[in-house]
Amino acid sequence: MAKNLSGLPNQDGVPDTDMDAYKQDYEAHRAGISTEECIKYYNRTAEKYEQTFNPDRYQGYVMAADMVKKYTKDDKSIKILDIGAGTGLLGEQLKNRDFTDVDGLEPSSEMLKIATEKGVYQQYYCDTLDGKNVKIPDDRYDVVVSSGAMGEGHIPCNGLCEMIRIVKQGGLAIIVMKEGYLELVMEYKDRLEPFMEELEKSGQWKQLERTVVSNYSFGQNGLIFVYKVLQSGFKPIISKFI
Numbered sequence: 001m002a003k004n005l006s007g008l009p010n011q012d013g014v015p016d017t018d019m020d021a022y023k024q025d026y027e028a029h030r031a032g033i034s035t036e037e038c039i040k041y042y043n044r045t046a047e048k049y050e051q052t053f054n055p056d057r058y059q060g061y062v063m064a065a066d067m068v069k070k071y072t073k074d075d076k077s078i079k080i081l082d083i084g085a086g087t088g089l090l091g092e093q094l095k096n097r098d099f100t101d102v103d104g105l106e107p108s109s110e111m112l113k114i115a116t117e118k119g120v121y122q123q124y125y126c127d128t129l130d131g132k133n134v135k136i137p138d139d140r141y142d143v144v145v146s147s148g149a150m151g152e153g154h155i156p157c158n159g160l161c162e163m164i165r166i167v168k169q170g171g172l173a174i175i176v177m178k179e180g181y182l183e184l185v186m187e188y189k190d191r192l193e194p195f196m197e198e199l200e201k202s203g204q205w206k207q208l209e210r211t212v213v214s215n216y217s218f219g220q221n222g223l224i225f226v227y228k229v230l231q232s233g234f235k236p237i238i239s240k241f242i
């Protein structure tokens with residue numbers, strides 16, 4: 001892993017003026033951080049989140065909303081779940097694009113409190129997407145979408161199984177993340193995309209799009225995945241990745 005003068009990994013392309021904010025972001029993504037520590041970090045810093053991730057530094061939620069719009073055409077009443085909803089930035093973008101039925105799932109109660117005050121979600125789940133079932137029935141959503149919620153200590157590979165389980169047959173799972181995390185995050189390195197492929201080979205979903213985008217956050221690239229779910233519920237598979 002390439003390190004630089006400040007000791008932070010993967011710092012290439014980050015403007016000098018954003019270095020303090022980048023360091024704050026890295027605290028939530030530092031190597032070895034557990035999910036519990038990650039949630040505590042977001043609880044502690046929720047009030048500052050939108051200042052740190054101002055639109056000059058972070059565009060993931062805009063990209064995610066654009067993808068929902070691109071793949072869903074004119075139906076604005078479809079049921080959408082924003083996973084790792086944070087303070088509701090993506091919920092606001094979806095509302096701006098006239099989507100009317102958007103729920104939010106977010107494990108940090110302090111982040112969720114800010115999202116709740118915005119009134120952009122119909123229903124809120126204070127929960128973590130991981131190996132266990134979240135309290136959402138099978139086939140509930142037309143679209144699940146996540147921006148910025150993949151990373152060290154964030155959504156693990158087995159979170160994808162839950163995404164598939166709660167999306168209706170024919171619905172979509174959209175994931176927007178930092179491209180560099182495919183290499184930097186051990187949970188994802190040589191695991192996330194192979195696991196996505198396994199899920200595809202077992203007939204659970206089909207990739208519609210994999211796009212690398214520039215200026216996702218802190219001047220660095222993002223990666224957008226769009227999958228179409230091909231079945232009802234989730235069919236358990238044996239995999240070395242979960």
Ligand SMILES: C[S@@+](CC[C@H](N)C(=O)[O-])C[C@H]1O[C@@H](n2cnc3c(N)ncnc32)[C@H](O)[C@@H]1O
Pocket residue numbers: 035038039042053060061083084085086087088089090105106107108111127128129130146147148149153154155156159
């Ligand atoms: C960088 S913030 C992104 C928030 C929002 N989606 C946005 O684009 O501004 C990452 C969010 O993911 C949430 N998160 C972390 N691990 C998660 C998990 N396993 N399941 C669901 N959300 C998670 C964090 O609590 C945090 O609010």
